[in-house]
Amino acid sequence: MKKDQFKIPMPDDSTIVxxxxxxxxxxLVKRESFSSYLQSMVQQVGWRHLFSDRLELSxxxxxxxxxxxxxxxxxxxxxxxxxxxxxxxxxxxLFLALSIYTYVNKTQNATYDVEMACKYNVYQVIAFRxxxxxxxxxxxxxxxxxxxxxxxxxxHFMRAFMLSGTSLFLFSIILLVALMNRxxxxxxxxxxxxxxxxxxxxxxxxxxxxxxxxxxxxxxxxAVILLCCxxxxxxxxxxxxxxxxxxxxF
Amino acid sequence: xxxxxxxxxxxxxxxxxxxxxxxxxTGLYGLLAPNGAGKTTLIKMLATLITPSEGEIYxxxxxxxxxxxxxxxxxxxxxQQFGYYKNYSPKQYMLYLAxxxxxxxxxxxxxxxxxxxxxxxxxxxxxxxxxxxGGMIQRVGIAQALxxxxxxxxxxxPTAGLDPKExxxxxxxxxxxxxxxxxxxxTHIVSDIESIANEIIMIKNKQLLYxxxxxxxxxxxxxxxxxxxxxxxxxxxxxxxxxxxxxxQEYGKMIVRFIHKGVPEVEWKPVxxxxxxxxxxxxxxxxxxxx
Numbered sequence: 001m002k003k004d005q006f007k008i009p010m011p012d013d014s015t016i017v018x019x020x021x022x023x024x025x026x027x028l029v030k031r032e033s034f035s036s037y038l039q040s041m042v043q044q045v046g047w048r049h050l051f052s053d054r055l056e057l058s059x060x061x062x063x064x065x066x067x068x069x070x071x072x073x074x075x076x077x078x079x080x081x082x083x084x085x086x087x088x089x090x091x092x093x094l095f096l097a098l099s100i101y102t103y104v105n106k107t108q109n110a111t112y113d114v115e116m117a118c119k120y121n122v123y124q125v126i127a128f129r130x131x132x133x134x135x136x137x138x139x140x141x142x143x144x145x146x147x148x149x150x151x152x153x154x155x156h157f158m159r160a161f162m163l164s165g166t167s168l169f170l171f172s173i174i175l176l177v178a179l180m181n182r183x184x185x186x187x188x189x190x191x192x193x194x195x196x197x198x199x200x201x202x203x204x205x206x207x208x209x210x211x212x213x214x215x216x217x218x219x220x221x222x223a224v225i226l227l228c229c230x231x232x233x234x235x236x237x238x239x240x241x242x243x244x245x246x247x248x249x250f
Numbered sequence: 251x252x253x254x255x256x257x258x259x260x261x262x263x264x265x266x267x268x269x270x271x272x273x274x275x276t277g278l279y280g281l282l283a284p285n286g287a288g289k290t291t292l293i294k295m296l297a298t299l300i301t302p303s304e305g306e307i308y309x310x311x312x313x314x315x316x317x318x319x320x321x322x323x324x325x326x327x328x329x330q331q332f333g334y335y336k337n338y339s340p341k342q343y344m345l346y347l348a349x350x351x352x353x354x355x356x357x358x359x360x361x362x363x364x365x366x367x368x369x370x371x372x373x374x375x376x377x378x379x380x381x382x383x384g385g386m387i388q389r390v391g392i393a394q395a396l397x398x399x400x401x402x403x404x405x406x407x408p409t410a411g412l413d414p415k416e417x418x419x420x421x422x423x424x425x426x427x428x429x430x431x432x433x434x435x436x437t438h439i440v441s442d443i444e445s446i447a448n449e450i451i452m453i454k455n456k457q458l459l460y461x462x463x464x465x466x467x468x469x470x471x472x473x474x475x476x477x478x479x480x481x482x483x484x485x486x487x488x489x490x491x492x493x494x495x496x497x498x499q500e501y502g503k504m505i506v507r508f509i510h511k512g513v514p515e516v517e518w519k520p521v522x523x524x525x526x527x528x529x530x531x532x533x534x535x536x537x538x539x540x541x
Binding site (some may be wrong): 042110113118119 | 298299325335350391394398487
């Protein structure tokens, strides 16, 4: 009987730790970071296919020209607080127009089912485009603010830039949350109405408070708010990438 | 390979599928049921387009929802309504889909030519799809599903719009494909899958009715299917008494194929049951309802 007893050599602690980490690293797939995911998406799909719709590109160009031409017709005599309010209210408009067009076009199109079964599905393409649209909107808004700051000396470029960025990303978060909870065209109208009415009501109910928020909060506070909004926005974009359709047809 | 475990799907108060358990391996599976039985719901869950309300679907032991794009890389899918961009040519559209599937341009171009040739669209690769017939569009759909050389090929009503010659070619293509992959076809046309499917899956009352070979499913009606001739004037009463499978006029009389479970009449000729007989028998209420 003694002959049948096997002696299994017990590995030492460092070997156990090394072997566990080896098993874990080989057994678990390392999650790609958001930026490297977007990078590999661009490499594999390509810009041409991420923005494939020619009609969409013409639409984007028309919207850009239309919205930014508005800045050329701002009257010379205008209240400075109204100008800040105007920047805060309208900064997300370009982003909204582009994102909604993409969202509705992609999710309502007859190609939805085919594209949803691809490696990079509809929601991943939408998330990518929304990111591209927010970056483009930020750049174009900055240029427009620079133009306004040159025209009106009382406008502080940095404050206007922070206001515009905060407004853009705050609105983007609201829109993403709304779209991910209720995927209807109606929700877009509701979001836009809430944004415009909310701002207008706040301004008319307590003009001093509204102007105070826009004009007197230190720029550094706006920088912190902007940073927070940016982080939350990126998190929601990540959620959109792994977004799952729950409902469907019978 | 692919396991459906205790899957149910509900839309509010309506239950589309209830407690479905299935196991798929390499080969061809035909999902056969009348319209509205829940075929598309099951297909959409297998393609991760919708998620089950209960239960899970596993591929090689991993949940397909958690696998996310890793699963979609293995998947080829043709939906019931194959959408396309009217101003695109099949080549342009397939290049676009190939990019979304993560294929390189060089590889995609080679594959597109090969596949469009396979579905007999080799001479219209650069023609706009708005000029295509329904059958041609469906063939583009079949070709795109094969772009990434999928390990799992799911086709929802793939023969809709195809003429008899195209159907025959399609059946031949499927038999070839199913040798080394899993192919699942949903259809309500028995002849599409009767001769080529390794197994048939039938859903009734939102639950799994059969998952078996054609022979085994047909044997459930063994000794119960008969043919006989009936006078026109007696047809009404005959229809009321038996489950009729088919009726044909010949020499002023009706030749009927029907089901009877019990002692048969002497003049009745027993016949070998076919899949269509089982389909018509099992879904007789739903089919009558549709008529």
